[in-house]
Amino acid sequence: MNSLFTQDVPLSWYLVLSAALFSLGIIGFLIKRNLITVFMSIELMLNAVNLSFVTFAHQWHAVKGQIFVFFVMMVAAAEAAVGLAIIIAVFRARATLAVDRIDLMKL
Amino acid sequence: MHLILFFLFAGFCLAGAINLLLQSHPINSALSLIVVMTSLAVLYLLLGAEFLAAAQVIVYSGAIMVLFTFVVMLLNAGREERTMGSRTARSVGFPAVVAILGVIATVILKAQGLGVASLGDGLTSTEDLSRILFTELLLPFEVTSVLILIAILGAVALARHGHGDPDGDRERTATK
Numbered sequence A: 001m002n003s004l005f006t007q008d009v010p011l012s013w014y015l016v017l018s019a020a021l022f023s024l025g026i027i028g029f030l031i032k033r034n035l036i037t038v039f040m041s042i043e044l045m046l047n048a049v050n051l052s053f054v055t056f057a058h059q060w061h062a063v064k065g066q067i068f069v070f071f072v073m074m075v076a077a078a079e080a081a082v083g084l085a086i087i088i089a090v091f092r093a094r095a096t097l098a099v100d101r102i103d104l105m106k107l
Numbered sequence B: 001m002h003l004i005l006f007f008l009f010a011g012f013c014l015a016g017a018i019n020l021l022l023q024s025h026p027i028n029s030a031l032s033l034i035v036v037m038t039s040l041a042v043l044y045l046l047l048g049a050e051f052l053a054a055a056q057v058i059v060y061s062g063a064i065m066v067l068f069t070f071v072v073m074l075l076n077a078g079r080e081e082r083t084m085g086s087r088t089a090r091s092v093g094f095p096a097v098v099a100i101l102g103v104i105a106t107v108i109l110k111a112q113g114l115g116v117a118s119l120g121d122g123l124t125s126t127e128d129l130s131r132i133l134f135t136e137l138l139l140p141f142e143v144t145s146v147l148i149l150i151a152i153l154g155a156v157a158l159a160r161h162g163h164g165d166p167d168g169d170r171e172r173t174a175t176k
Helices: A002-006 A011-031 A035-060 A063-094 B002-022 B026-046 B050-074 B087-110 B126-135 B138-159 B166-175
Strands: none
Touching: A002 B002, A011 A035, A011 B002, A011 B026, A011 B087, A035 A063, A035 B002, A035 B026, A035 B050, A063 B050, A063 B126, A063 B138, B002 B026, B026 B050, B050 B126, B126 B138
16 A cells, blocks of 8 residues: 555556557547537647647656647647637528537538 | 645546446537546646636636537527447557557656656746746747638638528528
8 A cells, every 4th residue: 555655657657658548639520410529629729739748748857849739729728719710600691509500611 | 735636636536537428418418528627627736737727717617618618508409319330440449549659658657757746846837937937938929820810800700690591591581
């Protein structure tokens, strides 16, 4: 029991967790049928990649890896704002959020 | 302690991600995504990235998810209808996902030289981070601020009333 409290975690477990989250994001992208949830799956994939970055930054003691995550967060915030604005515009034009019925770029 | 915390929050992460897939209402998916993001913040803290843990909570589970829930409520998005989707997505997509996960996991678990993480080891202080961010990487930082400015303008232009909206267009021509 004592070893459970003092044991370290191999960094590969963090990377496997990151890969699992990324795969769940891909599956969500494939099976979800709501535009907003598809977008959420993309955010999930971005987060999974961020976890990899932080893990490798820890491994190599590289601060720049963490700064890269910071940039990814800023780009994700910009992407979320623009993406959700596009979703609102699409909903106004089509009155639906089902991806099966949004299959044309033009109105 | 690190092991217990890792298993606890990795479990929260995976449970939240799976719940995101299983829920049929977007608002429930959004709430489970908040669970995933907040657990990831704890994992960042375990890996010694204290500034990123704070930024993750503030930017992701704060700002971005508020935006998501706001849009879900604004559009009154109801329960999604389950369709089977395209056949290509099923026949190519799922084997591809399994292959990707298998290959990545095999490579990672076979990789030599990956260290271990113990509690309180390799903590990166915000001072170290900001010293590099504001000296060496000042130009990318400033360029990102321009990107965010453009994103704000784009979001406002896209979500403006009447944009791509048949009723809005008709209203505007009627008032003319």
